[in-house]
Amino acid sequence: MDPYPIKIKELNIEYVQNAELLLHNGYPRKELDYIIRFYIDRLREKGLASSNGSLYMKEVLSQFMLYYPEQYLELMQSSFTPDSPSNWLRLFVTGSNKNRIPLRHLLYIQFLGVDLDTFFRSDVVVGKKPDTKSFNPIFDIKKRREKWMKLVTENHGATRSELKEIGKGLHTWIFRHDREWYEKVTPRNKARKRSADSIDWEQRDTDCLRIAKQAVETILNRDGKPTRITPTNIRNTLGIGSWFNNKKLIKTNQFLQEVKENTEHFRIRKIKWAIDEMLSNEDTITPYKIQLFAGFGGSNKEIRELILQTLEEYK
Incomplete structure (x- = not known):
């Protein structure tokens, strides 16, 4: 019985074909600087890097995990923890001189949708560009303005510091490139004679509870391997900092504890999830194959x- 779904087979066939081309076609050697700049150019084309070459790392990690099932990455000894700042994918497209194994280069090239001839025969690569204020396309400004206004509206009453924390990368871009507009539309912090008492915590609690519930729905309906429902994963889904754990958010904190998944x-x-995926792929269902597909490994008796x-529920 074959333990691997069709998608993994297809990915591996393409990988093996590229590995054979690399071994037999006598491609010219490429320096690491060229390779990094080539990757940045392709990521920019896919909308995963800014115009100046800064990577949208959360999106890169997300798209990479959507492209490669966790089971396949484990087989290729290339699995990683997305939240870890030292995971191999986060460090792959950097100026570091640390060696990168050919296997992962092939995985990365395949993810980018590039054939090896293009990779080795290209002569012109750009990579990162100087970050200048003169290069701010109208489309980018309009798009970011819409996102910022949505963020301000959805977080009514939040201070500028809180808005900055919620929309880290977006705030940096708007503040740097569109400062005059930012000052016009972003609420100013009011002088606080009574410090934090000036915040309507009851209203804040209601708003936070609402978006926490939305985050849970997002996690449950997300494509791919399930994500555990925890307060941390709820905050990560919302892109919100540790202020979300404030003790004055009573209903929100109660909800976070109630919904926390054991x-x-x-x-x-x-x-x-594994059973449903395997059924949709018309795979043969066995306990062992389910265990591998779900990413538990094959030896855990409790699992x-x-x-x-x-499986009794499916009979």
Whole structure:
């Protein structure tokens, strides 16, 4: 019985074909500087890097994980933890002289949708560009203005510092390139004679509870392997900092604790997801294959028992 779904087979076929081309076509050697600049150019074309070559790393990580199933990355010894600042994918397109194994170059090239002939025969690469104020396309300004206004509206009553924390990269761009407009539309911090008491915490709590519930729905409906529902993952989904844990947000904190997913419940949800995916791919269903597909490894007896119990619901 074949333990691998069709998508993994297709990805691996393309990888093997590229590996054979690399071995037999006598391509010219490329310096690391060229390779990094080539990657940045392709990421910019895919909308995963800014005009000056700064990577939208959250989007890069997200798109890479959508392209490659976790099971395949584990097989290729290239899995990573997205939140870790030292994961290999986060550091791959940097000026670091640290060696990068050919296997991961092939994975990256495949992710970018580039054939090896293009990679090795290209003569002109740009990479990062100087960040100048003169290069601010009208489209970029309009798009970012819309995003900033949406952020301000959805966080009514938030201070500028809080808005900066919520929309980190967006705030930096607007503040640097569109300062006059930013000053006109962004609420100013009011003088606080009574410090934090001037905040309507009841209203803030209501607003935070609403968006926390929306984040849970987003996590549950997200494509791909399930994400565990935890306060941290809810905050990450919203792009919100630690202020979300303020003790005065009573209803919000209560909800975060109530909705927090215990280990067994999350495991069952992953198992059900794996079964549904395998059924949709018309794969043969066995407990062992489910265990591998869900990313648990094949030797955990406790997981195997959960899988057997869950399979009973499908009979």
